[in-house]
Amino acid sequence: MRPALVFSQCFLCLLVGICVPCIVGSLPHALPWHVSCPSRCVCQIKPWFSPDSVYHEAPTVDCNNLLLTKLPLPVPTNTHTLRLQSNLLSELNTAVLHGLPNLTDLDLSQNRFSLVRTITQSSSLPTLLSLHLEENHLSRLPEASFSSLPNLQELFLNHNNLYSIAPGAFTGLDSLLRLHINNNRITTVDPRWFRALPRLEVLMLGGNPVEALPEQGFLTLKSLRSLVLGGMGLRRLAEKALEGLESLESLSFYDNLLTKVPTQALRRVPGLKFLDLNKNRIKLIDTGDFRDMIQLKELGLNNMEELVSIERAAMDNLPELTKLEITNNPRLSYIHPRAFLQLSRLESLMLNSNSLVALHQHIILSLPSLQEVSLHSNPLRCDCLFRWAAKGFSHPHTDDAPATLCAEPQELRARRVKEVSSREMSASCLPMIPNSSLPSYIGVRGGGKLALHCRALADPQPKLYWVTPSGLRLGPTSASSQAWNDTPCKLSKHYRLLPEGTLEMSKVTPSEAGLYTCIAENALGADTRSVTVGVHGSDRKRKKGVAGTMKRDPLFKTDARLEVREVGQHYVILSWQNSRNLPSTRLSWQAIYSNAHTPTYTTRILAGTQSFNLTHLQAETFYRVCLHLRVNEGNKHASLRSRESRKTECVSFRTKEVPQSQPSLQLSPELISTAHLDFVFIHTKHSTLSSIRQHNTLYTYNDLYVYHT
Numbered sequence: 158m159r160p161a162l163v164f165s166q167c168f169l170c171l172l173v174g175i176c177v178p179c180i181v182g183s184l185p186h187a188l189p190w191h192v193s194c195p196s197r198c199v200c201q202i203k204p205w206f207s208p209d210s211v212y213h214e215a216p217t218v219d220c221n222n223l224l225l226t227k228l229p230l231p232v233p234t235n236t237h238t239l240r241l242q243s244n245l246l247s248e249l250n251t252a253v254l255h256g257l258p259n260l261t262d263l264d265l266s267q268n269r270f271s272l273v274r275t276i277t278q279s280s281s282l283p284t285l286l287s288l289h290l291e292e293n294h295l296s297r298l299p300e301a302s303f304s305s306l307p308n309l310q311e312l313f314l315n316h317n318n319l320y321s322i323a324p325g326a327f328t329g330l331d332s333l334l335r336l337h338i339n340n341n342r343i344t345t346v347d348p349r350w351f352r353a354l355p356r357l358e359v360l361m362l363g364g365n366p367v368e369a370l371p372e373q374g375f376l377t378l379k380s381l382r383s384l385v386l387g388g389m390g391l392r393r394l395a396e397k398a399l400e401g402l403e404s405l406e407s408l409s410f411y412d413n414l415l416t417k418v419p420t421q422a423l424r425r426v427p428g429l430k431f432l433d434l435n436k437n438r439i440k441l442i443d444t445g446d447f448r449d450m451i452q453l454k455e456l457g458l459n460n461m462e463e464l465v466s467i468e469r470a471a472m473d474n475l476p477e478l479t480k481l482e483i484t485n486n487p488r489l490s491y492i493h494p495r496a497f498l499q500l501s502r503l504e505s506l507m508l509n510s511n512s513l514v515a516l517h518q519h520i521i522l523s524l525p526s527l528q529e530v531s532l533h534s535n536p537l538r539c540d541c542l543f544r545w546a547a548k549g550f551s552h553p554h555t556d557d558a559p560a561t562l563c564a565e566p567q568e569l570r571a572r573r574v575k576e577v578s579s580r581e582m583s584a585s586c587l588p589m590i591p592n593s594s595l596p597s598y599i600g601v602r603g604g605g606k607l608a609l610h611c612r613a614l615a616d617p618q619p620k621l622y623w624v625t626p627s628g629l630r631l632g633p634t635s636a637s638s639q640a641w642n643d644t645p646c647k648l649s650k651h652y653r654l655l656p657e658g659t660l661e662m663s664k665v666t667p668s669e670a671g672l673y674t675c676i677a678e679n680a681l682g683a684d685t686r687s688v689t690v691g692v693h694g695s696d697r698k699r700k701k702g703v704a705g706t707m708k709r710d711p712l713f714k715t716d717a718r719l720e721v722r723e724v725g726q727h728y729v730i731l732s733w734q735n736s737r738n739l740p741s742t743r744l745s746w747q748a749i750y751s752n753a754h755t756p757t758y759t760t761r762i763l764a765g766t767q768s769f770n771l772t773h774l775q776a777e778t779f780y781r782v783c784l785h786l787r788v789n790e791g792n793k794h795a796s797l798r799s800r801e802s803r804k805t806e807c808v809s810f811r812t813k814e815v816p817q818s819q820p821s822l823q824l825s826p827e828l829i830s831t832a833h834l835d836f837v838f839i840h841t842k843h844s845t846l847s848s849i850r851q852h853n854t855l856y857t858y859n860d861l862y863v864y865h866t
């Protein structure tokens with residue numbers, strides 16, 4: 158925990174421009190100081206910066222790491238900085254301190270102090286500006302603990318055992334600029350603490366087990382510029398939690414349990430410039446989450462295990478935003494093409510080390526000031542969606558990092574994106590639903606809520622729909638050319654479909670358990686991904702989705718009944734009933750001649766489909782078509798893949814005759830032989846097809862999904 162927080166502090170200090178230690182390296186070294194120095198200590202004139210960053214040459218006595226149990230003597234009278242770090246001190250002869258009229262900085266960190274009074278009970282030390290008490294054994298701060306230090310500007314109390322702080326503990330610290338009480342055992346934040354600190358600029362509160370901040374807890378901190386609330390276990394933020402922080406520029410929520418961006422609370426700090434939400438449990442960056450934060454310059458959304466998607470208009474009208482970091486989110490596979498709106502100053506977009514398959518060109522085009530994009534260490538799909546990054550396009554902002562490699566398609570795998578020419582990338586592409594957005598199994602408690610997130614990128618833009626375990630199809634009809642409707646639609650009392658492809662269920666009951674399939678489809682084809690939802694009853698008996706459901710209700714009492722609806726010269730329309738979601742339904746067909754052996758073709762039927770127009774048939778020919786129902790092979794309940802778990806329904810028919818009165822209607826060669834057509838097609842698109850198979854995707858030609866078996 159500690160190194161992470163140290164890093165975070167340094168990061169924030171750099172942002173606010175008040176991080177003194179970071180720049181010490183380039184300054185003059187220590188000078189000799191000829192004085193009678195306590196034994197084993199080192200006395201030198203050293204560079205020193207006041208809390209408001211003014212440089213001093215400070216007479217410094219350095220007695221660090223000496224196993225001291227007492228103050229070493231004599232301390233030179235003009236000592237400015239006294240360092241006693243890493244000793245065994247539990248009390249201090251304060252009379253000695255009063256003999257040091259210029260004592261400004263006292264470092265007692267990493268000792269054994271358990272009572273703050275042993276240091277501060279004496280009469281006033283008006284010169285002291287900085288007191289280090291971190292890593293001691295302090296557990297309580299009584300009223301007016303520091304009233305003898307009226308000019309103190311910096312107080313370090315981090316990494317103690319503080320759990321009790323009196324409401325007026327800081328009374329008298331009128332000049333305090335920085336307070337570090339991070340990494341203690343504080344469980345609640347008392348607004349009264351801060352009343353005594355009108356000038357406070359930096360407050361480090363992180364690393365305390367505070368689950369909720371009070372409303373208006375920081376109301377009196379009108380001068381606060383930087384607030385660090387990292388590592389606290391915060392689950393949500395009250396709407397008024399940050400009210401009154403008029404001067405706040407930098408805010409960190411690093412490593413908390415937030416599941417949503419605290420948009421309402423953030424609206425109360427309009428001056429915010431730097432925001433760190435790294436390492437939270439946020440699943441979606443939703444529409445409007447970051448809207449109209451007109452001062453925001455840098456935003457960090459890194460290291461989020463659960464983040465799957467950045468939605469449309471997630472960042473909207475952030476006119477000062479120059480740097481956006483969304484990295485190391487192992488499940489982040491989707492950024493909406495219009496996720497970023499009105500970010501006119503964004504220069505640096507860091508998106509490395511996610512699960513992104515592509516970045517839509519629209520994103521790049523919508524960012525007029527973009528200078529740098531980092532996309533390395535993503536499973537990038539080097540096809541149509543990513544053509545803007547290819548060699549031929551030489552976009553000024555492409556990512557040069559050597560690790561920016563293609564993961565797909567197979568023949569471009571491990572090539573550097575920059576070295577692939579745009580000619581090698583196809584101009585349009587199939588939908589692909591990244592597997593990181595949907596796990597294969599999700600359990601939910603009965604009566605609970607569940608959201609299944611399905612996203613897909615493709616060109617042309619795909620339509621998405623869902624099929625429920627009972628075979629109900631939710632979403633736009635395939636006839637509709639409209640993309641996903643923008644308003645959420647309520648489909649039944651249980652299901653709600655959100656614009657980008659999320660299926661929400663509320664008050665889940667065991668009857669909703671089972672296999673849910675998301676289908677993303679465009680003119681080129683479709684991709685599907687299924688998730689088994691298990692509903693755990695309040696009796697704690699686990700019902701394991703499909704497996705459980707099917708044991709109770711045998712699958713193949715399902716009446717599939719394949720029927721021929723309409724026969725043409727070159728097509729047949731088939732339909733069937735299916736009261737269950739079986740994503741591995743297949744259709745196979747074969748021309749039947751008495752004298753010839755003909756190949757069998759198969760196509761997978763997308764979940765939720767109950768009719769099919771089988772085209773490119775030959776006229777005046779007998780065909781036999783079979784519908785094969787089977788439990789999804791990808792399902793982990795593999796034991797169910799026994800013989801009983803298959804069912805086949807077949808029908809035969811003859812295609813119509815070609816009317817002789819129309820000799821001009823000559824069949825083009827492609828239509829005469831399905832086999833020939835398929836061969837050409839599969840051959841020329843071989844590469845695409847191979848990569849697609851892996852993803853369980855179908856390729857389609859016209860309206861026929863075909864692959865050769």
Ligand SMILES: *[C@@H]1O[C@H](CO)[C@@H](O)[C@H](O)[C@H]1NC(C)=O
Pocket residue numbers: 234235236258259
């Ligand atoms: C304290 O500092 C001031 C200003 O630097 C200096 O003039 C004075 O001599 C110092 N006092 C002692 C006791 O060294």
Ligand SMILES: *[C@@H]1O[C@H](CO)[C@@H](O)[C@H](O)[C@H]1NC(C)=O
Pocket residue numbers: 592593
């Ligand atoms: C997702 O796909 C990648 C590559 O195709 C594979 O390595 C990974 O194991 C898959 N993850 C899951 C959860 O299926």
Ligand SMILES: *[C@@H]1O[C@H](CO)[C@@H](O)[C@H](O)[C@H]1NC(C)=O
Pocket residue numbers: 727728730770771772773
């Ligand atoms: C089926 O496909 C054929 C050939 O493409 C077409 O002429 C016919 O109109 C289609 N029928 C339906 C109902 O879509």
